[in-house]
Amino acid sequence: MTGYKGPERVLSGIQTSGDMHLGNYLGAIRKFVDLQQKHDCLYFLADMHAITVWQEPAKLREQTFHIAACFIAAGVDASHSIIFNQSAVHAHAELAWIFNCVARLGWLDRMTQFKDKAGKDKERASVGLYTYPVLQAADILVYKATHVPVGEDQKQHLELSRDIAGKFNHDYKVEDFFPLPEPLIQGPGARIMSLRDGTKKMSKSDSSENASIFLRDEPDVIAKKIKKATTDPEPLPSEMAGLEGRAEAKNLVGIYSALSGKSDQEVLGEFGGKGFGVFKPALADLVVEKVGPIGAELRRLEADPGHLESILRDGAARASAIADPVVAETKKIVGFVD
Numbered sequence: 309m310t311g312y313k314g315p316e317r318v319l320s321g322i323q324t325s326g327d328m329h330l331g332n333y334l335g336a337i338r339k340f341v342d343l344q345q346k347h348d349c350l351y352f353l354a355d356m357h358a359i360t361v362w363q364e365p366a367k368l369r370e371q372t373f374h375i376a377a378c379f380i381a382a383g384v385d386a387s388h389s390i391i392f393n394q395s396a397v398h399a400h401a402e403l404a405w406i407f408n409c410v411a412r413l414g415w416l417d418r419m420t421q422f423k424d425k426a427g428k429d430k431e432r433a434s435v436g437l438y439t440y441p442v443l444q445a446a447d448i449l450v451y452k453a454t455h456v457p458v459g460e461d462q463k464q465h466l467e468l469s470r471d472i473a474g475k476f477n478h479d480y481k482v483e484d485f486f487p488l489p490e491p492l493i494q495g496p497g498a499r500i501m502s503l504r505d506g507t508k509k510m511s512k513s514d515s516s517e518n519a520s521i522f523l524r525d526e527p528d529v530i531a532k533k534i535k536k537a538t539t540d541p542e543p544l545p546s547e548m549a550g551l552e553g554r555a556e557a558k559n560l561v562g563i564y565s566a567l568s569g570k571s572d573q574e575v576l577g578e579f580g581g582k583g584f585g586v587f588k589p590a591l592a593d594l595v596v597e598k599v600g601p602i603g604a605e606l607r608r609l610e611a612d613p614g615h616l617e618s619i620l621r622d623g624a625a626r627a628s629a630i631a632d633p634v635v636a637e638t639k640k641i642v643g644f645v646d
């Protein structure tokens with residue numbers, strides 16, 4: 309944040325591109341819930357980011373309500389924190405354009421997520437997918453947010469947001485107009501891997517249903533997915549060093565520790581020497597205990613989209629009230645005539 313003197317503000321977003329999974333919960337939403345106790349927080353549904361790859365319109369609407377329901381079911385308090393969908397607050401797109409003119413092509417060329425998502429055929433990727441991190445910088449800085457809770461995969465995008473804020477402040481000679489936002493990544497659960505392949509992160513877009521535990525999964529589905537999770541034939545080690553080279557085992561231990569509040573070493577103290585025949589049922593019970601109630605609440609909330617819609621409408625109005633003056637001031641700094 310360097311010399312920024314404004315108030316602390318927390319912001320984060322989740323793309324409305326699929327069902328919410330355990331990685332999103334442990335890497336992001338759980339932190340959202342903790343942070344709202346002591347901070348002013350804005351949490352949004354990144355529907356504009358979602359359309360950087362094709363989304364069926366009806367499905368996009370459904371997913372937007374789904375993620376809003378996940379926030380609330382997991383404990384985000386809509387009367388305190390501001391929950392809204394990105395496209396309902398015009399200021400994001402407006403600031404993103406200005407930032408498109410601040411960010412450098414070379415910076416975007418280095419973004420690994422674009423390379424992963426565009427794959428080999430990058431000529432056919434949307435332009436939006438390429439400038440995606442610039443919109444992300446606008447999402448954060450349009451509220452002058454100072455802290456951004458995210459999973460580890462967002463680290464590079466957060467660094468880009470800091471670079472954009474710094475260059476804007478420097479080029480327009482407005483020292484500390486935008487804060488340099490701090491990523492909040494630390495803690496267990498920052499990188500949850502696929503249940504089928506411990507070298508790939510758990511992702512909304514995985515083609516295998518069994519690779520991810522979704523917050524909407526019923527308890528029997530959760531237990532079945534954990535039972536089927538890829539593992540090796542060895543028992544769990546008693547020390548952390550024994551998990552090296554055993555990506556799947558390491559991931560399951562990581563999930564257990566993130567949900568139980570124990571350290572990885574404590575989990576190995578309890579299960580070291582035991583096989584997956586013992587560990588998997590214990591893990592399934594724990595996931596069902598912690599995630600099951602969120603799923604039940606989620607289903608209840610999704611049955612009333614009108615209620616979710618009114619929460620989002622109210623959130624968008626509260627968010628715009630913060631963002632609009634920041635955009636107005638930014639436009640003045642840039643030299644636009646209003």
Ligand code: TYM
Binds near residue numbers: 354
């Ligand atoms: P998205 O929608 O891919 O993921 C939402 C959040 O979940 C975290 N996450 C994970 N954490 C641990 N293990 C995993 N396997 C895992 N998969 C996802 C992500 O790190 C993220 O915190 N670009 C963002 C959305 C966004 C945003 C923003 C975030 C748009 N604008 C401004 C923060 C601030 C994204 O695609 O997240």
